[in-house]
Amino acid sequence: NAGVMQNPRHLVRRRGQEARLRCSPMKGHSHVYWYRQLPEEGLKFMVYLQKENIIDESGMPKERFSAEFPKEGPSILRIQQVVRGDSAAYFCASSPFFQRGYEQYFGPGTRLTVT
Amino acid sequence: DQQVKQNSPSLSVQEGRISILNCDYTNSMFDYFLWYKKYPAEGPTFLISISSIKDKNEDGRFTVFLNKSAKHLSLHIVPSQPGDSAVYFCAARGNTDKLIFGTGTRLQVFP
Numbered sequence A: 001n002a003g004v005m006q007n008p009r010h011l012v013r014r015r016g017q018e019a020r021l022r023c024s025p026m027k028g029h030s031h032v033y034w035y036r037q038l039p040e041e042g043l044k045f046m047v048y049l050q051k052e053n054i055i056d057e058s059g060m061p062k063e064r065f066s067a068e069f070p071k072e073g074p075s076i077l078r079i080q081q082v083v084r085g086d087s088a089a090y091f092c093a094s095s096p097f098f099q100r101g102y103e104q105y106f107g108p109g110t111r112l113t114v115t
Numbered sequence B: 001d002q003q004v005k006q007n008s009p010s011l012s013v014q015e016g017r018i019s020i021l022n023c024d025y026t027n028s029m030f031d032y033f034l035w036y037k038k039y040p041a042e043g044p045t046f047l048i049s050i051s052s053i054k055d056k057n058e059d060g061r062f063t064v065f066l067n068k069s070a071k072h073l074s075l076h077i078v079p080s081q082p083g084d085s086a087v088y089f090c091a092a093r094g095n096t097d098k099l100i101f102g103t104g105t106r107l108q109v110f111p
Helices: none
Strands: A005-007 A010-013 A017-024 A031-039 A043-050 A053-056 A065-068 A075-079 A088-093 A110-114 B010-014 B019-025 B032-038 B046-053 B056-059 B063-068 B072-077 B084-095 B099-101 B105-110
Touching: A005 A088, A017 A088, A017 A110, A031 A075, A031 B072, A031 B099, A043 A065, A043 A075, A043 B099, A053 B099, A075 A088, B010 B019, B019 B032, B019 B084, B019 B105, B032 B063, B046 B056, B056 B105, B072 B084
Parallel strands: A010 A110, B010 B105
Antiparallel strands: A005 A017, A017 A075, A031 A043, A031 A088, A043 A053, A065 A075, A088 A110, B019 B072, B032 B046, B032 B084, B056 B063, B063 B072, B084 B099, B084 B105
């Protein structure tokens, strides 16, 4: 059973460009969570999605950030007009419905660098 | 507002001895706690968890203790091994499904 997949692993963008981060949950998992880790800090919750639904986006910045988890395909975290402060490691996690939220399995992360 | 705190940024332990990592929380509504281990350039790996209705959970070399009155939990690793060297994150689940993480403790196990 493959684990949570994230791509790309490393992403470099210039200020003002768009960043798209993709996450494929573990097989059979219908819940996806995105977290961000700034240097020397812990992971901060951003958004929780089920298929075609955003359940909790209380950790998402109000502007430039959006997330989706379509019926088919991976979950996408989209950052428009990136700024240097967006440089961080972005982790996706998934969990099965019956263990909703209790044990989240993390992907390897995408390291975004904004130049 | 840091609801989950790990006040020791680092810990150094000799191989074979016990490692004790501590975590404090402020929100009494948290009902489930987890410990994750993280190596550089990798995602966190789940280690062990505990429900708020219990005060201890054990899995091999890893034991988590929960003191609800003190809002404190700890992770014990015994015996410690060099491969345990990593950053350990404590996390709590509240009344939504998101996890709230501490800032991590870097454990180094030396021979």
